[in-house]
Amino acid sequence: MDAITGWWDDFFWGSLVVVELFFVALIMTVLFGLIGAGAKLSKNRVAKAIASGYTIVFRGTPEILVLLLFYFGSAITLTAIAQIFDPEIKFVDFPPFWAGSFAIALIIGSYATETFRGAFLGVDPGQIEAARALGLSNLQTFIYVRIPAMWRLALPPFGNHMLSLIKDTALVAIIGLEETLFVAEQAIGYTAKPFTMYILVGVIYLGFSTIITLTVMVLEKYANRHLQVAQ
Amino acid sequence: MSLDVDLVVDSIPKMLVGIGLTFELLFLSLALGTALGIILLILRISGRWYLSWPTMVYIYIFRGTPILVQIFIIYYGFPQLDFIRNNDILWPILREPFGCAIVALSLNTGAYLSEIFRGGVLGVDRGLKEAGAALGLSVSQRFIYITSPIAIRLCLPAYSNDVVSLMKSTALASTITLLDMMGIARTIVAETYAPYEIFVSVMVIYLIITWAIQRTFGWIEKRMSRHVRSEV
Numbered sequence: 001m002d003a004i005t006g007w008w009d010d011f012f013w014g015s016l017v018v019v020e021l022f023f024v025a026l027i028m029t030v031l032f033g034l035i036g037a038g039a040k041l042s043k044n045r046v047a048k049a050i051a052s053g054y055t056i057v058f059r060g061t062p063e064i065l066v067l068l069l070f071y072f073g074s075a076i077t078l079t080a081i082a083q084i085f086d087p088e089i090k091f092v093d094f095p096p097f098w099a100g101s102f103a104i105a106l107i108i109g110s111y112a113t114e115t116f117r118g119a120f121l122g123v124d125p126g127q128i129e130a131a132r133a134l135g136l137s138n139l140q141t142f143i144y145v146r147i148p149a150m151w152r153l154a155l156p157p158f159g160n161h162m163l164s165l166i167k168d169t170a171l172v173a174i175i176g177l178e179e180t181l182f183v184a185e186q187a188i189g190y191t192a193k194p195f196t197m198y199i200l201v202g203v204i205y206l207g208f209s210t211i212i213t214l215t216v217m218v219l220e221k222y223a224n225r226h227l228q229v230a231q
Numbered sequence: 232m233s234l235d236v237d238l239v240v241d242s243i244p245k246m247l248v249g250i251g252l253t254f255e256l257l258f259l260s261l262a263l264g265t266a267l268g269i270i271l272l273i274l275r276i277s278g279r280w281y282l283s284w285p286t287m288v289y290i291y292i293f294r295g296t297p298i299l300v301q302i303f304i305i306y307y308g309f310p311q312l313d314f315i316r317n318n319d320i321l322w323p324i325l326r327e328p329f330g331c332a333i334v335a336l337s338l339n340t341g342a343y344l345s346e347i348f349r350g351g352v353l354g355v356d357r358g359l360k361e362a363g364a365a366l367g368l369s370v371s372q373r374f375i376y377i378t379s380p381i382a383i384r385l386c387l388p389a390y391s392n393d394v395v396s397l398m399k400s401t402a403l404a405s406t407i408t409l410l411d412m413m414g415i416a417r418t419i420v421a422e423t424y425a426p427y428e429i430f431v432s433v434m435v436i437y438l439i440i441t442w443a444i445q446r447t448f449g450w451i452e453k454r455m456s457r458h459v460r461s462e463v
Contacts, residue, residue, distance in 0.1 A: 056438070057434070057438065059395075059441075060395070060437065060438045060441035060442070061399070061434045061437045061438060061441075062398075062399040062400070062401075062402030062403075062413060062437060063399060063402075064402050064403055064405070064406075064413065065402060065413060065416075065430060065433065065434055065437065066434075068417070068420075068426070068430060069426060069427075069430040069431070069434070072420065072424075072426035072430070073426045073427055073430070076424070076426060076427070163294075163295075167296070167297040167298070168297070169297075170297035170299045170300055171297075171299060173299075174299075174406065181299070181300065181303070184303075188307070192311075193311060194303075194307040194308045194310075194311050195304065195307075195308035195309065195311040195312055196308075196311070197308075198300060198303045198304040198307065198308045199304060199308065201300050201303075202292075202296045202300050202301070202304060205295065205296045205297055205300060206291075206292065206295045206296055209294075209295035209296070210295065213295075
């Protein structure tokens, strides 16, 4: 334990990077999931085909591969574009934070696509018809009837996606982002205590997972509060 | 910037050399993980708190931390501990990156699989178990002859998803110097700096493996539920 003394602040900042990465990627995940689900549910055949391709590719390939492809791919593309304007430029780097959050969001977004699609189809058609019969407009039906019902159905699987998301943030250390795993590598360079440092990283992630699990439990309870009256 | 077709044609055979290691990692850790998952399941549903609580803690820890961190703890972290370095059984395994990858992947997937198996066991209709008890079958007979066959059928779809995620996790072995398909791809990219050609090619190979896994399990599922289908 003595070895960790002096590294607490570094691990704190590393954890903060994980949190930032998590929230940025989470927003993008929801966005990709909604776009993907919208495309899959649409009548447009091209949009449907693109969305299917998206979910097949990103659910079927290793996360680390997607991440490295985005990081190195974006660097090579950006360099090529920059050289059109200024041939002197040797190398342009895409920030690992954004390459990482984008790649992770694309991966988890492909899972979220299926979740949102399933939730949309899972809403009882009778409820939608009832809303129509009451004279609610399309938009009102969507906001007041469909979304609350969808949210109840999507919450448990989406909680699992959030857990996968927080765990995938560890991968971004591979492309050099200074998050906890990266901090641990630096600390090991000084202290030569790999077991202690990596266990600490594990404990930090376990803490994050616990917070997410508890949050989802509270949200689920809130979403299903009308069903608890009977008990 | 243009796509180098020759490079793709050149490097695909090189990467396919690593497919053997990818499959070794997949099948070996799947077999060990499945065995571990079954043991954990039995401990978990044993009804004795001193067996089920440690199991729950184990599952919680391995599902709550990134697999990459688990691999690093085992590969980089364990050599720090004297009792592991002095252990004649563990050290020969954990000295090699391959052994570390197998241990990490098996321990991780075992935790996930035991939860999948538990879902299957809990999904078995209580009436069937009661019928078994009424026929005079013992607890273990009921588990083997009644619960297991139905539970296996129930958890096959989730099991096949887990095989796919295990296959995706094998790519992380490349972070501890193993030259599986991903490791070879990374080496070629480091030499040629052609991420698009190499990574997209290896992506296609991984997609084909995923597709093959899903087709295989789809076929098994269909076969195992053939008695249900004929009634419809």
